[in-house]
Amino acid sequence: MEFLKNAWRNTGRRPARSLLTILSIAIGAFSVMLIGAVGLIGQQAVASELAGLGLQGLMVSGEDRPLTEEVLTETSQEPSVAGATPFLVEYTDIRARGEKRKAAVWGVDSSVGQVISMELQYGREITPADVRSGAHVCLVEENLAMEIFHRENAVGKTLTVTLNGAEEKFTIVGVMETGGALLQGMMGDGVPLFAYLPYTVQQDCTGREDFDRIAVKLKQGVEPEDAKRLLSRQLGGEEAVKVENMNRYAGTVQQVLSIVSLVLAAIAGISLLVACLSVMTTMLCSVGERTREIGIKKSIGASPQMIVWEFLLEAALLSLAGGLAGILAGALMGWAGCLALGIPYLFPGNLALACALVSLLAGTAFGAYPARKAAKLKPADALRTE
Numbered sequence: 140m141e142f143l144k145n146a147w148r149n150t151g152r153r154p155a156r157s158l159l160t161i162l163s164i165a166i167g168a169f170s171v172m173l174i175g176a177v178g179l180i181g182q183q184a185v186a187s188e189l190a191g192l193g194l195q196g197l198m199v200s201g202e203d204r205p206l207t208e209e210v211l212t213e214t215s216q217e218p219s220v221a222g223a224t225p226f227l228v229e230y231t232d233i234r235a236r237g238e239k240r241k242a243a244v245w246g247v248d249s250s251v252g253q254v255i256s257m258e259l260q261y262g263r264e265i266t267p268a269d270v271r272s273g274a275h276v277c278l279v280e281e282n283l284a285m286e287i288f289h290r291e292n293a294v295g296k297t298l299t300v301t302l303n304g305a306e307e308k309f310t311i312v313g314v315m316e317t318g319g320a321l322l323q324g325m326m327g328d329g330v331p332l333f334a335y336l337p338y339t340v341q342q343d344c345t346g347r348e349d350f351d352r353i354a355v356k357l358k359q360g361v362e363p364e365d366a367k368r369l370l371s372r373q374l375g376g377e378e379a380v381k382v383e384n385m386n387r388y389a390g391t392v393q394q395v396l397s398i399v400s401l402v403l404a405a406i407a408g409i410s411l412l413v414a415c416l417s418v419m420t421t422m423l424c425s426v427g428e429r430t431r432e433i434g435i436k437k438s439i440g441a442s443p444q445m446i447v448w449e450f451l452l453e454a455a456l457l458s459l460a461g462g463l464a465g466i467l468a469g470a471l472m473g474w475a476g477c478l479a480l481g482i483p484y485l486f487p488g489n490l491a492l493a494c495a496l497v498s499l500l501a502g503t504a505f506g507a508y509p510a511r512k513a514a515k516l517k518p519a520d521a522l523r524t525e
Contacts, residue, residue: 153425160421161461164502167411168465168494169472174407175490176473178400183485196254197355197367197382204379205349214353217373219366221358224254225350227341232301233334235287242283242332244300246341246350254356262294262313270337277309278335282317286332298334302344309336404490408497414461415501418454422509425453443514450510451503458502462495 199206199214206225214223227246232239249267251257257264260281269276277298284293296311315335342348357366363384371382436446470486477484 156421157457160417160457161464163414163417164458164461164498165465167414168462168498169469170407170410171404171494172466172469173472174403175487179485179487182396196357196385198385199353199355200381202379202381204375206353207349210374211353213374214355217370219358219361219369220355222250222254222356224248224250224354225338226352226354227338228351234299238287240287240332242334245335246338247335248338254354258316260314260316261292264313265337270339273339273343274337275309275340276312278313278315279311280315280317280333283332283334284314307344411497412501415458415505418458418502419505419509422450422454422506426509426513446514447510450513451506454506455499455503459499462498466491466494
């Protein structure tokens, strides 16, 4: 305890120098914490956006076996399946009010909202009656409504869609929240405009009787890979149909983001290690200034080990104070940024602990050389120093 008191007292002898040392380490720790928090929050945000695009559950596509109503029924009856909905998709022209755009037009069932993430903002969803009667109604996403009609609520407006080379008019009955708004902002035109029609209308217009895909929602607690194998076997094997685990795509994106975050945090960690060099500079200056004091202590019985511990504790206090200050500043900056953006803040606890330990250990390690230099001073030589 006496060593700790002396170390604390010694750090206050040159407050400006000690403060600059703490500040340099704090900047390094701040960088690590801020990058780590951004990476963690980014992973959560992208996971949410991918869920909004429907990248969950299983997706069935046809190989030798066409995806017919029979396949849809067999898929729905699989014990691990909570729901299944068919899709037809065509990337085609849409037009309204003299404005023409390209859009991904999806033929869907009334159960689509139960299988993939779709949030209704205005109006109503496609109903079973719409599907049975082949009603010329459609849903659009908010970004499509804004781009063509310049308003979010486009319910009641008419949208002209080109299907199989012929133009068909549809009444907009609902507006959905744009799925993957973050990805839309990052990728721009890479994420297309979406519109949804009853699949029966799309089949009638194109002369098709099959589907492009069947999206599958699994029951709670079901392992996707196990369900994938069972469903593939139920539908005739890999030669008949292809069953994909959509969660794997989201997992791949998350893995890439984790690697990027780790690399950036490692780069910031290098700046933290470089900042810890300032501890060595500070301690070497301290040894030079306190040479006579060291000589007096050794002449009255202080051992080299006692001198080493005194300087090591001083280095540890400086580096730990800098690390904790940087962690706190990084956490506050991350929290303030999330508050401004209206997103939940996630504190990277493991990274904060690692940052504190690296600051403490690296700072103490860089203080080892000055401590040994002080311990090796001979009392007679030290006392002659002015």
